[in-house]
Amino acid sequence: MAQELPKTYDPHQVEQRRYQWWLERGDFEAVIADDGRPRYCITIPPPNITGSLHMGHALNNTIHDVLLRWKRMQGYNVLCVPGTDHAGIATQNVVERELLKEGLTRQQLGREKFLERVWQWREQYGNTILMQFRRLGCSYDWRYTRFTLDPEYADAVLEVFVRWWQDGHLYIGERVINWCPRCRTALSDIELERTEEAGKLYHILYPFVEGEGGVVVATTRPETMLGDVAVAVNPADGRYQGLIGRTLRLPMVDRLIPLIADPYPDPTFGTGAVKVTPAHDPNDFEIGQRHNLPRPIVISEDATINTERLREELNAHDNPYLQKYHGKDRYEVRRLIVEDLQQAGYLVKVEDYTVPLSRCERCHTVIEPLLSEQWFCRMEPIARPAIEVVKQGKVRFIPERYTEMYLNWMENIRDWCISRQLWWGHQIPAWYCVDCHPENFDDSYRLKRRESPIVQKSAPEKCPRCGSTRLVRDPDVLDTWFSSAIWPQTVLGWPNPTDELRLFYPTSVLITAQEILYLWVARMIMTGLYFVGDVPFHEVYIHATVLNKEGRRMSKSLGTGIDPLEMIEKYGTDALRWSLLQQAGMQQSIRFYEERVVNARNFANKVWNATRFVLLNLNDADLETLRQRGAQPDDVLDRWVLSRLQRTIDAVQTALANYCFDDGANALYEFIWSEVCDWYIEACKPRLQNTARRAQTQAMLVYLFDQILRLLHPYMPHISEELWQAIGATPDCPALIRAPFPQVNPALIDPDAEAEIAQVFETIRAIRNLRAEVNITPGVEIPLVWLNPADDLSRTRLQRHQPLMEYLAWCREIRWGTPTERALMNPTDGAEVYLPVEGVIDIGRERERLQRELNRVEEELRRVQARLRNPQFLERAKPEVVQETRAQEQELMARHQRLATRLQQLS
RNA sequence: GGGCGAAUAGCUCAGGUGGGAGAGCGCUUCCCUUACAAGGAAGAGGUCGCAGGUUCGAGUCCUGCUUCGCCCACCA
Numbered sequence: 016m017a018q019e020l021p022k023t024y025d026p027h028q029v030e031q032r033r034y035q036w037w038l039e040r041g042d043f044e045a046v047i048a049d050d051g052r053p054r055y056c057i058t059i060p061p062p063n064i065t066g067s068l069h070m071g072h073a074l075n076n077t078i079h080d081v082l083l084r085w086k087r088m089q090g091y092n093v094l095c096v097p098g099t100d101h102a103g104i105a106t107q108n109v110v111e112r113e114l115l116k117e118g119l120t121r122q123q124l125g126r127e128k129f130l131e132r133v134w135q136w137r138e139q140y141g142n143t144i145l146m147q148f149r150r151l152g153c154s155y156d157w158r159y160t161r162f163t164l165d166p167e168y169a170d171a172v173l174e175v176f177v178r179w180w181q182d183g184h185l186y187i188g189e190r191v192i193n194w195c196p197r198c199r200t201a202l203s204d205i206e207l208e209r210t211e212e213a214g215k216l217y218h219i220l221y222p223f224v225e226g227e228g229g230v231v232v233a234t235t236r237p238e239t240m241l242g243d244v245a246v247a248v249n250p251a252d253g254r255y256q257g258l259i260g261r262t263l264r265l266p267m268v269d270r271l272i273p274l275i276a277d278p279y280p281d282p283t284f285g286t287g288a289v290k291v292t293p294a295h296d297p298n299d300f301e302i303g304q305r306h307n308l309p310r311p312i313v314i315s316e317d318a319t320i321n322t323e324r325l326r327e328e329l330n331a332h333d334n335p336y337l338q339k340y341h342g343k344d345r346y347e348v349r350r351l352i353v354e355d356l357q358q359a360g361y362l363v364k365v366e367d368y369t370v371p372l373s374r375c376e377r378c379h380t381v382i383e384p385l386l387s388e389q390w391f392c393r394m395e396p397i398a399r400p401a402i403e404v405v406k407q408g409k410v411r412f413i414p415e416r417y418t419e420m421y422l423n424w425m426e427n428i429r430d431w432c433i434s435r436q437l438w439w440g441h442q443i444p445a446w447y448c449v450d451c452h453p454e455n456f457d458d459s460y461r462l463k464r465r466e467s468p469i470v471q472k473s474a475p476e477k478c479p480r481c482g483s484t485r486l487v488r489d490p491d492v493l494d495t496w497f498s499s500a501i502w503p504q505t506v507l508g509w510p511n512p513t514d515e516l517r518l519f520y521p522t523s524v525l526i527t528a529q530e531i532l533y534l535w536v537a538r539m540i541m542t543g544l545y546f547v548g549d550v551p552f553h554e555v556y557i558h559a560t561v562l563n564k565e566g567r568r569m570s571k572s573l574g575t576g577i578d579p580l581e582m583i584e585k586y587g588t589d590a591l592r593w594s595l596l597q598q599a600g601m602q603q604s605i606r607f608y609e610e611r612v613v614n615a616r617n618f619a620n621k622v623w624n625a626t627r628f629v630l631l632n633l634n635d636a637d638l639e640t641l642r643q644r645g646a647q648p649d650d651v652l653d654r655w656v657l658s659r660l661q662r663t664i665d666a667v668q669t670a671l672a673n674y675c676f677d678d679g680a681n682a683l684y685e686f687i688w689s690e691v692c693d694w695y696i697e698a699c700k701p702r703l704q705n706t707a708r709r710a711q712t713q714a715m716l717v718y719l720f721d722q723i724l725r726l727l728h729p730y731m732p733h734i735s736e737e738l739w740q741a742i743g744a745t746p747d748c749p750a751l752i753r754a755p756f757p758q759v760n761p762a763l764i765d766p767d768a769e770a771e772i773a774q775v776f777e778t779i780r781a782i783r784n785l786r787a788e789v790n791i792t793p794g795v796e797i798p799l800v801w802l803n804p805a806d807d808l809s810r811t812r813l814q815r816h817q818p819l820m821e822y823l824a825w826c827r828e829i830r831w832g833t834p835t836e837r838a839l840m841n842p843t844d845g846a847e848v849y850l851p852v853e854g855v856i857d858i859g860r861e862r863e864r865l866q867r868e869l870n871r872v873e874e875e876l877r878r879v880q881a882r883l884r885n886p887q888f889l890e891r892a893k894p895e896v897v898q899e900t901r902a903q904e905q906e907l908m909a910r911h912q913r914l915a916t917r918l919q920q921l922s
Numbered sequence: 923g924g925g926c927g928a929a930u931a932g933c934u935c936a937g938g939u940g941g942g943a944g945a946g947c948g949c950u951u952c953c954c955u956u957a958c959a960a961g962g963a964a965g966a967g968g969u970c971g972c973a974g975g976u977u978c979g980a981g982u983c984c985u986g987c988u989u990c991g992c993c994c995a996c997c998a
Contacts, residue, residue, distance in 0.1 A: 023960070209994095216998085233998060247998095281997055289998050298996045371997090416926060420993070423925075427994090529992080564934075566991075597946090598935080603927050603992065606934060610947055617960045628957030681936075681945080696957075780964090787952075787964040794955040794963085825955090825963095878942075887978040896941060896979095 020630065020741075024623035026587025026616075030733040034152060037736075042087075042752045043154040045094035047514050055091040056519035057083065058503045059155065060527050060535070061163065063102035064141035065109050070561040070569055070595075070607055071528055072144070073151060073579040077592045078526050078558060078599060078676065080153045084729040085671050087154070088756035094519050095154070096506045097145060098161035101137075103440040103495040104198055104206075104377045110136050110439075126438050133439050147580065152588050152732045154752070159515075161506040163498045164441070171505040172441045172498045173472045175546065180470040184393050185433075187465045191293075191300040192432050194385035195375040196318035200436040201389050203494060204429065205534050207373040207382060214370035218286070218363040219356060221246055221263040224271060229263060230255075231363050233285040235370045236295075237356070238349045241268055241322060241340065242313040245291040247302055250276040252287045266361040267336040267352065270329055277302050294386040310386055318383055320348045345383070388465055390434035390443065390491070394541075398428045401540040404550050410540060413556045413674050414601040417532065424533050433494045440492030445470050450483035460487055500538035503551035510546070520547060524554040529603070532557065556674045558599060564608040582612050589731035590616035593680065596730055600677040618684060619734050622727065625692050626738045629716045632703050636713050642745070646718035649711050651815065654768040656695045656715075659686060660722060661764045664757045667726050680730060687723060694776065694823075695719075701822050717742060722757050771812045774845045775820060778802065778813060781841045782824040785850040788839060788864065793825060800826045801834040801849035805909060809845035840865065840917045842910045862921055869914040876907040 037043060045056075059079055062072060079095065087093045110133045111121055121129040145160065161168065179185050193202040217237045222229035230246050243265055248255040259276045272291075279302055280289045293303030293310035303310055311328060315321045322337040331337065336355060340348045356362040373382040402425050404410050405418060412418045434443060445468035449456055455464040468489065469475050477484045503522050507515040521543070527536060536555055543551035563569050569576035582591045593615035598605040633641070648654045663686040670679030702712040721743040728735040728751050739751040748754050782800055783793070791797055804810035810831075813820070817829050838849040839861055882888050882900060889897055 020957095022958070024958095235998070279996085279998090284997055296996085296998080298998080301996085414927095420926075424994075532993090560992080562991090602935095608934075611934080613960080614946060617958095620960050621958065624958035624961085626957085631957065677936080685945085692958085693962085697962095783963060784965090790952070792953055792955090792963085794953070875942090882941090882979080885978055889978085891978050892941080900941080 020623070020627045022624070022627075024587075024620045024734060026589060026619070026733065029737045030150075030152070030588050033733045033736050034149060037154065037750070037752055038157075040750065042750060043095075043156050044158060045156050045519075046092050047094075047518065049518060050092060052090055052092040054094070054519055055083070055086040056094045056096075056522040057524060057526065058096045058506050058522055059098070060525075060531070061098040061100040061161070061499065061502060062144045063105050064099045064137050064144075064162075065102055065105045066144045068144055068147035068151075068579050069571075070577060070579055072148075073591065074558060074561055074595045074599060074605075075526060075528065076148050076151050076153050077595050078556070078674075079155075080151065080592075080732070081596065081671070081676060081729040082524070082526075083154050084732060084752065085756060087752065088725065088728065088754060090755065093154075094159070094515070095156055096159040096161060097148065097153075097155040097157065098159075098502075098506060099141060099145065099163070100495060100499055101162065101164045101440065103435060103437050103492060104200065105495075106133060106137070107437050107439040108198065108377055121438065129438055150580070150583060150588060152592065154732075159506065163495075163502075167508075168498070168505055169441055170472070171501060171510055172493065173444045174510050175497075175501055175542065176444055176493070177470055177472055178546070179392065184397060185470075186391055186393065187388060187468070188391050188430075189386060189388045190391070190432075191295065191297040191384045191386050192389055193373060193382045194316065194387065195378065195380055196316065196383055197378045197380040198375060198437070199316055201387065201432055201434060202375060202382070203432050203496070206376045208376045208379065210372050210374060211369050212372050214368055216285075216366050216368035217353060217356075218365070219266065219290075220361045220363050221265060221272075221290075222361075224262045224264050230258070230274060230288045231286045232288045232290040234290055235368060236349070237352050238320060238340075238345055239292045239295045239313070240265065240290060240352070241320065241325060241337070242292045242294050242311045243268070243270070243272060243290045244293060244303065244308045244311070245272050245275050245306065247275050247277040247280050247289045247291050248287055249278065249280045249282045252280070252282040254282075254287060266359060267334075267355060268325070268329070269331060269334065275302075275306055277305060295384050297384055300386065312386055314345060314383055314385065316385070318345045319343060320345060389432050392431040392433050394428045394430055397541045397545055398425050398537075400544045401425060401537065404540065404544065410550050410552065411554050413554060417529070417555070417557050421532060421537060425537060431494075433497050434489075434491040435494055436490075437492050440495060441498055443489040443491050443493060444472055445489040446475055446486040447489070448478035448481060448483050449485040449487060450481050451478060456487065460485075462487055462490060465489065496534055496538060499535055501542045501546065503539060504543060504547045516547075521550050522552045524556055525552040526556045526558065528560060529557050530560075559602045559605045561595075561607050562604050564606050566604075566606055569607075577607060577609065582609070586612045586616040587619065587733075589619050589734050592732075593618060593730055596676040597680040597684075598677055600675045618688065619731060621688055621692060622723075622731070622734060623738065625687070625696060626720055626724070626742060628696060629713075629720050630741055632716070633713055636710065638717065638742070639745075641710070641714045641717045642721075642743075644710075644714040646715055647711060648715070649708065651768050651771050652695070652698055652819065653715055654763075654765045655772040656691065656719065657763045658765040658769055659690050660719065661759050661761070662686075664722070664726065665759045668756075668759070671729070676730075683723075683726060683730065687727075691719065691723070697823060698819055701818070724751060725754055725757050728752070728754075771815075774809065774812055775816045777843050778846060778848065779820055779824045781843045781846075781848040782820070782826060782850065785839050785841050785848060786825075789850070789852060796825050796827055797850070798827050799834075799851050800824065800829050801838065801851070802829055802831055803833050803847040803849070804831070805845055805847075813846060840913070842868070842913050844906060847913050858921055862918060865914055865918050865921070869911065869918065872907055872911050872914060876904070876911060879904050879907060 057079060083093050083095050193207055195202055214235055216233050216235055218231050218233050220229050220231050232246055246263055259274055261274050262271050263274055265272050279298060280287055291299045291302050293300045293308055294312045295314060311325050313320060313322060313325055320340045320343055322341045326332050326334060326337050340351060374380060375382060402422060405421060412421060447462060447468055449460060452466050455466050457463055475486060478486060504520060507513060507520050509516055525536060539551045543549060561569055563575050567575050579591060590612050594611040646657060648657055663682050666682035667679040670676060699712050699716060702708045724735045724739040724743060736751045802813060804813055821829055834849045834851050836851045838851040841848045879900060883904060
């Protein structure tokens with residue numbers, strides 16, 4: 016085996032092969048039974064079927080997999096359910112764009128044919144992203160792959176709708192909602208993208224019908240004035256005292272509208288007078304309700320101006336302005352109206368203004384607030400228990416700061432508009448009787464107004480009231496988030512009492528990005544409590560948003576993103592995972608760039624080669640014998656490395672338990688690279704040449720690398736499994752993925768060994784430093800070094816490691832004491848190091864070097880002594896700190912003494 | 923307008939419960955020493971965003987401010 020390992024790690028063939036191997040062995044599969052093991056379950060956030068892997072997914076799914084592998088190695092029965100979301104608007108948009116290339120619209124195709132096309136599309140591309148998750152190494156139980164439009168899933172969605180309807184949580188309402196004129200559908204408040212853009216504030220004079228003057232209103236959307244029905248002022252606003260109740264003439268439209276008093280207008284803003292457009296502004300809608308005002312709709316679903324009904328209502332069919340505006344786009348009319356107002360003398364002024372705008376999250380079209388009839392979900396009663404469980408800690412947010420955000424949103428929750436005027440999705444299970452209410456249908460039986468719906472899971476045969484069979488189904492579908500809100504319980508089988516549900520609900524943790532905290536997380540908690548009677552998960556870990564190096568959002572359209580698959584191609588999956596995990600902790604955002612992956616790839620290669628070194632040194636040994644022999648520390652260095660290993664195990668365990676993946680990665684990196692590779696392996700080389708110590712050293716190394724690879728497995732599953740097959744696998748335990756995770760053995764923690772070895776390493780570094788000073792290349796042996804220990808403890812400790820120090824400092828002989836010949840000197844905490852120099856040494860240069868060092872020491876000494884002279888320090892600081900400072904002073908003084916003496920000798 | 927994050931070496935970031943600052947990349951010098959040049963050895967580099975305060979002592983705690991980012995909010 017050892018000979019077969021190539022010099023550099025080639026991730027590609029290893030990763031594909033290992034993943035396939037696990038799959039075939041069934042290593043990702045849970046046991047659906049109570050087999051005595053604790054259970055661990057995650058239902059992943061289902062990506063949109065339109066999605067393809069970006070860095071956010073890569074981070075999210077890597078984190079999932081780390082936890083799954085860790086728990087599995089800890090002996091849990093692990094179930095992870097993957098799946099995809101049908102993603103109503105997103106998918107419909109994608110397929111509509113495809114149709115457009117063929118010159119078709121969905122309306123031309125018709126609902127049924129269009130849906131066929133979408134299903135085709137999903138058959139072809141819908142699992143792309145799940146295949147990409149496999150390339151990330153995700154150990155999900157693919158037998159359970161779910162889709163939010165699966166028949167069973169659809170049934171669960173209808174169940175929710177019907178029960179909520181029966182329980183009175185759903186209602187039909189006419190409200191001003193967010194309308195996307197491009198997608199032609201309503202959107203909920205949290206599906207919007209809010210921006211601020213440069214615009215204008217138009218001040219318009221509305222004259223009194225009788226007498227002079229009028230009222231000036233300000234607006235950013237002058238085209239909406241066509242739908243104005245009043246002007247409102249605050250009753251407390253002194254400027255309008257006595258004017259309230261007078262009638263104004265709406266310019267262009269010629270409607271007579273009242274000046275009313277309402278608490279809404281803010282007297283400190285603009286003129287304090289607000290034009291009221293109930294059909295096209297949510298605030299104005301409320302004012303309209305309070306004052307019982309009409310609500311003419313003047314903007315159509317395609318964002319063109321429609322004055323037809325307005326002219327009818329006002330009996331003003333020949334109004335030239337209204338004729339001119341009719342059928343034109345909203346922005347075109349805005350321009351025209353401003354022009355006309357100016358000509359007619361009503362435009363008082365125009366100022367630059369930053370306008371807050373809402374855009375459609377999916378297509379970025381500017382939202383038009385529009386009065387329309389929609390289905391709503393009454394949230395307050397459903398939210399109440401979901402607030403309680405978080406307050407009681409039954410659901411815990413990590414990082415904790417998100418708890419406050421969640422509670423804040425939930426306590427101010429507003430009703431949820433759940434109907435969408437789309438075709439792709441769960442069609443609302445509500446039917447309307449044509450014969451009970453013929454007035455609610457147009458000539459082709461299209462629903463105009465929703466009244467007395469018959470709500471049930473399947474189509475009713477006849478109207479329960481009149482027995483008619485002429486029933487029309489509600490054409491709308493449900494918000495995508497309505498179906499994802501029940502994801503955890505539904506993928507486990509709800510509403511059926513399945514074993515999966517019984518065994519694995521509530522799930523263990525939900526891992527997600529912050530942007531869907533309200534959209535998704537909050538709603539899952541609500542439905543879980545409502546329908547299953549328990550929280551859907553105990554913990555919510557919200558990971559960082561991945562940004563690019565400049566701190567900007569990674570975006571395909573802006574070209575500011577890094578493609579995870581490209582990183583996998585170039586550096587391997589394990590390198591990509593590592594580079595992400597190295598930054599995954601409690602932060603809100605992380606900056607990601609390619610150099611990180613390069614570094615991670617180098618680390619993987621380091622692990623590869625270190626293990627390769629061990630394997631190359633086992634050719635005379637029987638692995639099984641070594642394994643049985645285990646770690647038997649032979650000297651302080653062995654005790655040191657075992658002690659450091661325990662600290663690393665502890666750090667990794669703690670890190671994983673607390674979602675601080677970065678801490679775990681750093682602990683592993685430091686231990687493997689800086690301690691094991693740079694020191695321990697180097698120190699083992701002479702021991703391996705020593706026949707008396709070879710076998711023991713081999714056993715130590717085998718044990719050490721077995722442990723290291725186990726620790727590494729959640730982070731870098733493929734390379735660790737591949738290497739472990741050569742060094743750790745046994746017939747009883749043939750796969751690392753199911754091998755036990757290391758646990759701390761407190762008996763192996765050895766602070767004395769750690770202190771001793773630290774001193775040894777410091778001394779070696781001091782020698783190497785002197786060598787570099789006189790340009791003696793590493794590896795070239797120098798004949799002699801003198802060491803003068805500062806005290807007895809240091810002497811004992813250092814002398815014990817003389818051969819090791821000689822080897823690692825490339826030095827033929829270390830002598831104890833001070834040299835008689837010319838030498839360079841380097842003081843450390845425990846000893847002075849002298850490097851004798853033959854022939855001419857540059858006395859001047861050495862004096863300079865020592866003087867620099869002396870100055871440094873003096874400066875530090877001054878600081879320490881100043882502190883010790885301060886009586887308040889001595890009095891108030893903790894005694895151990897004072898003691899420590901005194902020891903420091905002693906040490907510095909000794910060092911100072913040595914340097915000064917040395918300088919004197921050299922003069 | 924409110925809430926929350928962030929500000930530390932040229933770049934990207936670590937720095938429990940306060941005791942004189944660390945890593946990776948980059949940079950300088952040297953080395954292809956049979957695990958690894960995707961490597962090794964030795965270095966240089968920082969008034970820890972600004973201003974106050976608490977304390978014997980402050981990246982670390984408190985207050986205010988500045989800049990950047992995120993979230994929430996109906997100011998026309």
